[in-house]
Amino acid sequence: MSANLEKYQTAATSRITTWFKAAPVSALPENGGACIKYKDLQIAIYKFSRRNEWYACQNLCPHKMQMALSRGMIGSQGDEPKVACPFHKKTFSLKSGKNLNGDTCSIDTYPVKVEDGFVYVGFED
Amino acid sequence: MTRIIVIGNGMVGYKFCEKLLAASSHGDFQITVFGEEPWPAYDRVHLSTYFSGSKVDDLSMAPRTWYQEKGIELRTNELIVAIDREQKKVISHSGTARHYDKLVLATGSAAFVPPIRGVEKKGVFVYRTIEDLDAIMAFGKTARSAAVIGGGLLGLEAAKAVMDMGLDTHVIEFTPKLMPRQLDEAGSAILKSKLEDLGISIHLSKNTTTIHGNGKLTGLEFADGSDLSVDMLVISAGIKPRDELAKTCGLSTAPRGGIIVNESLQTEDDPDIFAIGEAASCQNMIYGLVAPGYEMASQVVNQLCGKASKPFLGFDMSTKLKLLGVDVASFGDPFGETESTKAIVYENKNSGIYKRINVSKDGKRLLGGLLVGDATAYGMLLQMTQNQLPLPPKPEDLILGNRDGQATEGAGFKSLPAEVQICSCENVTKGDICQLIENEGLGSLDEIKSCCKAGTGCGGCVPMVNDLLKHQLKALGKQVKNNLCEHFDYSRQELMDLVKIKDIRSYDELIDQFGKGDGCEICKPAVASILASTWNELITRQDTIQDTNDRYLANIQKGGTYSVVPRIPGGEITPEKLIVIGQVAKKYGLYTKVTGGQRIDMFGARVDQLPDIWEELIDAGFESGHAYGKSLRTVKSCVGSTWCRYGVQDAVSFAIQVEERYRGLRSPHKLKGAVSGCIRECAEAQSKDFGLIATEKGWNLYVCGNGGSKPQHAQLLVNDVDRETVLKYIDRFLMFYIRTAEPLNRTATWLNKLEGGVDYLRDVVVNDTLGIGETLEKEMEFMIQTYACEWKEVVNNPQLRAKFKHFVNDDGGDPSVAFQEMRGQKIPASW
Ligand code: SRM
Numbered sequence: 043m044s045a046n047l048e049k050y051q052t053a054a055t056s057r058i059t060t061w062f063k064a065a066p067v068s069a070l071p072e073n074g075g076a077c078i079k080y081k082d083l084q085i086a087i088y089k090f091s092r093r094n095e096w097y098a099c100q101n102l103c104p105h106k107m108q109m110a111l112s113r114g115m116i117g118s119q120g121d122e123p124k125v126a127c128p129f130h131k132k133t134f135s136l137k138s139g140k141n142l143n144g145d146t147c148s149i150d151t152y153p154v155k156v157e158d159g160f161v162y163v164g165f166e167d
Numbered sequence: 168m169t170r171i172i173v174i175g176n177g178m179v180g181y182k183f184c185e186k187l188l189a190a191s192s193h194g195d196f197q198i199t200v201f202g203e204e205p206w207p208a209y210d211r212v213h214l215s216t217y218f219s220g221s222k223v224d225d226l227s228m229a230p231r232t233w234y235q236e237k238g239i240e241l242r243t244n245e246l247i248v249a250i251d252r253e254q255k256k257v258i259s260h261s262g263t264a265r266h267y268d269k270l271v272l273a274t275g276s277a278a279f280v281p282p283i284r285g286v287e288k289k290g291v292f293v294y295r296t297i298e299d300l301d302a303i304m305a306f307g308k309t310a311r312s313a314a315v316i317g318g319g320l321l322g323l324e325a326a327k328a329v330m331d332m333g334l335d336t337h338v339i340e341f342t343p344k345l346m347p348r349q350l351d352e353a354g355s356a357i358l359k360s361k362l363e364d365l366g367i368s369i370h371l372s373k374n375t376t377t378i379h380g381n382g383k384l385t386g387l388e389f390a391d392g393s394d395l396s397v398d399m400l401v402i403s404a405g406i407k408p409r410d411e412l413a414k415t416c417g418l419s420t421a422p423r424g425g426i427i428v429n430e431s432l433q434t435e436d437d438p439d440i441f442a443i444g445e446a447a448s449c450q451n452m453i454y455g456l457v458a459p460g461y462e463m464a465s466q467v468v469n470q471l472c473g474k475a476s477k478p479f480l481g482f483d484m485s486t487k488l489k490l491l492g493v494d495v496a497s498f499g500d501p502f503g504e505t506e507s508t509k510a511i512v513y514e515n516k517n518s519g520i521y522k523r524i525n526v527s528k529d530g531k532r533l534l535g536g537l538l539v540g541d542a543t544a545y546g547m548l549l550q551m552t553q554n555q556l557p558l559p560p561k562p563e564d565l566i567l568g569n570r571d572g573q574a575t576e577g578a579g580f581k582s583l584p585a586e587v588q589i590c591s592c593e594n595v596t597k598g599d600i601c602q603l604i605e606n607e608g609l610g611s612l613d614e615i616k617s618c619c620k621a622g623t624g625c626g627g628c629v630p631m632v633n634d635l636l637k638h639q640l641k642a643l644g645k646q647v648k649n650n651l652c653e654h655f656d657y658s659r660q661e662l663m664d665l666v667k668i669k670d671i672r673s674y675d676e677l678i679d680q681f682g683k684g685d686g687c688e689i690c691k692p693a694v695a696s697i698l699a700s701t702w703n704e705l706i707t708r709q710d711t712i713q714d715t716n717d718r719y720l721a722n723i724q725k726g727g728t729y730s731v732v733p734r735i736p737g738g739e740i741t742p743e744k745l746i747v748i749g750q751v752a753k754k755y756g757l758y759t760k761v762t763g764g765q766r767i768d769m770f771g772a773r774v775d776q777l778p779d780i781w782e783e784l785i786d787a788g789f790e791s792g793h794a795y796g797k798s799l800r801t802v803k804s805c806v807g808s809t810w811c812r813y814g815v816q817d818a819v820s821f822a823i824q825v826e827e828r829y830r831g832l833r834s835p836h837k838l839k840g841a842v843s844g845c846i847r848e849c850a851e852a853q854s855k856d857f858g859l860i861a862t863e864k865g866w867n868l869y870v871c872g873n874g875g876s877k878p879q880h881a882q883l884l885v886n887d888v889d890r891e892t893v894l895k896y897i898d899r900f901l902m903f904y905i906r907t908a909e910p911l912n913r914t915a916t917w918l919n920k921l922e923g924g925v926d927y928l929r930d931v932v933v934n935d936t937l938g939i940g941e942t943l944e945k946e947m948e949f950m951i952q953t954y955a956c957e958w959k960e961v962v963n964n965p966q967l968r969a970k971f972k973h974f975v976n977d978d979g980g981d982p983s984v985a986f987q988e989m990r991g992q993k994i995p996a997s998w
């Protein structure tokens with residue numbers, strides 16, 4: 043699998059065609075992330091227990107093309123939920139994917155839903 | 168839609184695009200940018216950091232994707248060779264043609280190379296682009312000595328760079344002074360002696376006539392008949408505006424170079440063509456600095472958007488030398504030439520400080536001045552000069568400080584009018600910044616930087632912005648505190664007290680009771696460290712508040728793999744254990760290297776391999792080396808009296824005892840120790856957070872040393888004490904540091920901020936004046952008793968072990984991990 047930015051595309055909830063059953067909720071750490079494999083994509087999923095929210099985004103950090111975002115710390119800037127890449131601490135909004143502390147390009151985000159104890163990530167493929 | 172073409176994608180060309188987009192609405196302009204260099208515009212002002220490891224990407228003003236997102240067509244690697252003014256189009260060397268409505272020339276300048284015989288020889292370089300620096304670095308590897316022609320701002324920057332490459336460095340200046348445009352004779356003399364102290368040889372009044380050598384240079388010859396043999400030469404003798412393209416299409420250029428523009432930055436001959444930045448000659452002046460270039464870019468943007476714009480009538484050329492390790496600054500009229508002035512001069516040859524200010528005849532205004540050796544007053548003095556602020560009754564206070572014991576700091580800010588420009592690169596005024604602090608509630612330098620860009624250009628104003636911030640916060644009655652981050656209005660020390668007093672055991676409890684929001688990458692690891700230093704519970708319990716290294720108990724490396732460093736106390740290891748390391752590394756295909764900390768690092772393990780690797784190491788009797796933690800790393804040791812013919816004490820045994828005592832101890836930053844067996848100091852104990860040197864009578868204890876980027880010698884705390892007393896004092900010292908330091912401050916930084924310095928520290932640790940000695944020892948005893956190896960816990964606990972997987976829905980490792988080979992071992996594919 044190549045670390046290729048173009049493969050990731052933000053998915054809008056309205057256009058989702060596939061809800062991929064990613065993992066049981068128990069596989070995710072509280073207030074943290076883990077990585078799942080979908081086709082040839084690596085997707086980071088975060089269980090933001092404090093806010094009772096779920097997020098998903100590409101695992102690839104666009105700064106130095108590192109497969110690392112799922113290992114980043116999550117948190118908030120003002121109201122915006124964010125993740126900090128473990129490599130150089132670039133932070134990205136988990137909602138819009140925007141880089142919050144610099145000019146690195148945005149990351150793609152994906153909708154998440156939880157049903158019957160399982161986490162699903164939505165894709166438009 | 169107006170079609171804009173920008174020729175030149177340098178700092179000013181880029182800034183023009185950024186400003187034009189900010190000032191216009193989407194669809195007003197269609198922008199095409201041509202740049203001759205292979206990469207998008209980068210920060211030339213900080214080019215020299217390329218030598219110390221910055222990459223092209225780090226220097227980049229904006230990534231390529233920025234241009235894409237903004238709809239700008241960026242064509243790098245394309246030199247414009249012709250402008251057809253009749254048909255309004257430009258043509259590049261590869262034949263690309265584009266039509267324009269308005270054309271902006273931002274072609275910058277090239278290094279000026281004086282006509283010296285032999286400049287074409289191999290080993291002669293200029294200092295302007297990333298490619299120049301690549302060439303200098305490559306050639307420098309084979310050279311032993313280098314000369315820089317030019318003793319001005321740029322030349323000295325280049326000299327510092329070649330010196331840092333380890334070359335014997337010479338600076339050659341044509342005039343009798345260093346930095347002739349900024350300094351007077353006395354200032355130059357002080358700077359010269361400071362540079363000579365750094366090991367740079369300075370040759371003044373030298374006119375280089377010939378570069379000798381057969382193909383490759385071997386030396387220089389000067390007009391006075393003398394010569395100098397060197398293997399490398401960097402020419403940094405000034406700039407030459409790149410006006411060649413303008414010339415070929417019939418635009419007028421100035422006799423000394425530069426495309427002639429009027430006050431609106433339009434070329435004399437064609438109102439649809441503008442020139443900005445270093446390429447432009449305005450009122451017969453060219454400006455070799457970024458700030459005026461940015462100002463020109465603003466002017467043209469305003470005109471294009473139909474906004475009011477003031478004519479460009481010159482620009483202040485005050486400057487500060489960066490990087491060299493010697494402060495030099497000049498502002499306003501440094502020589503007192505513009506009108507008759509009185510100079511006030513302070514000179515201290517002993518400490519290498521020279522300051523001069525020029526005051527108007529009536530004693531009411533500051534006209535300019537220069538500072539060598541100590542330029543802390545630069546920001547303030549520059550403002551006073553530019554804004555004609557009233558001088559204090561005794562103007563000498565400005566450079567000597569107030570000697571009546573009353574503080575002057577801050578008083579100056581009050582007197583600055585709101586219109587005063589603080590950041591000249593981004594044209595941000597004092598009023599703008601105060602507005603952000605008062606009305607928008609901004610409270611940190613980072614927030615200010617990201618809101619109004621102040622301090623993001625040349626960076627020269629950052630200290631000023633910081634002072635202004637502190638002063639404004641104080642004036643607003645806000646306590647200037649070392650708050651951890653937006654989520655906690657407490658300092659680290661206060662949080663530590665809260666944790667202890669309220670018996671708080673988790674991050675969530677702490678943020679619920681004393682914080683707000685959902686935390687971040689700053690407060691989470693800081694709190695994790697506080698909790699660990701207080702309760703010493705296994706950090707794996709709260710893994711998602713740890714930095715990635717602490718979460719996975721290994722250092723993350725390029726490419727996303729991790730390294731494995733078992734503890735090897737004191738650097739002593741049996742052959743059996745060495746063999747185990749070799750076997751494990753071989754089995755998992757790990758790169759191995761002996762570290763600077765006297766142990767062995769195995770690199771390139773995938774996250775899912777870590778528990779298996781550690782299982783084997785632990786079986787062989789190893790434990791975690793905490794190379795990933797803000798905790799005790801190593802206690803290095805020399806071989807000591809057991810083998811060494813000079814040793815007076817058994818350094819190895821003591822080092823092992825000390826390392827095992829403090830292993831795993833979490834602290835605000837990492838901790839390192841060392842033990843040397845005699846005064847020869849082979850273990851480098853005086854560069855460690857705590858270091859022991861054996862004497863005939865016992866041990867000397869040194870504290871707060873630091874290697875790293877700002878090395879600092881450790882200071883002697885006590886001498887000739889026995890082992891037991893040494894341990895008692897280290898217990899107290901470390902615990903006191905852990906309690907009171909700010910996050911990520913090493914002991915050296917902490918001591919530098921500690922009021923009373925090492926004498927106060929000795930009072931607390933040795934004389935126990937605070938009466939907390941016993942408490943500190945008890946706290947340390949608790950840490951020592953509760954120590955457990957984190958890796959052992961993980962290896963034996965299936966639940967924790969399960970966390971070490973790349974995918975939660977697949978057992979495979981990360982398929983994007985890639986390696987290449989070097990000298991028979993693997994290394995990560997480069998990024
Ligand atoms: C492996 C090693 C280099 C080597 O191959 O020899 C190394 C590697 C790293 N050092 Fe170091 N340092 C290593 C010895 C040193 C030494 C020498 C020593 O300890 O005697 C120093 C200077 C002494 C000192 O610390 O004062 C040193 C000063 C630094 C610094 C600067 C600290 C400072 O206070 O300025 C950093 C950056 C930091 O910690 O913020 C750093 C950071 C790092 C990091 C952690 C950077 C990073 O975040 O990736 C590197 C991790 C590589 C890894 O994954 O293992 N390393 N580093 C050495 C490991 C020693 C060990 O066995 O644990």
Ligand SMILES: Cc1cc2nc3c(=O)[nH]c(=O)nc-3n(C[C@H](O)[C@H](O)[C@H](O)COP(=O)(O)OP(=O)(O)OC[C@H]3O[C@@H](n4cnc5c(N)ncnc54)[C@H](O)[C@@H]3O)c2cc1C
Binds near residue numbers: 174202214324458
């Ligand atoms: C080592 C160094 C340190 C410096 N330090 C400071 C400092 O501390 N403070 C300060 O204020 N200034 C400093 N400067 C100066 C500052 O970098 C310049 O003032 C600034 O870069 C000028 O920007 P510019 O866009 O006008 O020119 P440039 O940055 O030179 O950009 C011009 C670009 O146009 C390209 N170009 C030229 N002709 C063509 C063509 N025909 N077709 C296509 N592309 C073309 C060039 O290749 C170049 O990339 C320093 C400069 C150097 C080299």
Ligand code: SF4
Binds near residue numbers: 807812844845850
């Ligand atoms: S410091 Fe050097 S000389 Fe002294 S005991 Fe150690 S190795 Fe020997």
Ligand code: FES
Binds near residue numbers: 104108128131132
């Ligand atoms: S790779 Fe993510 S911040 Fe650098």
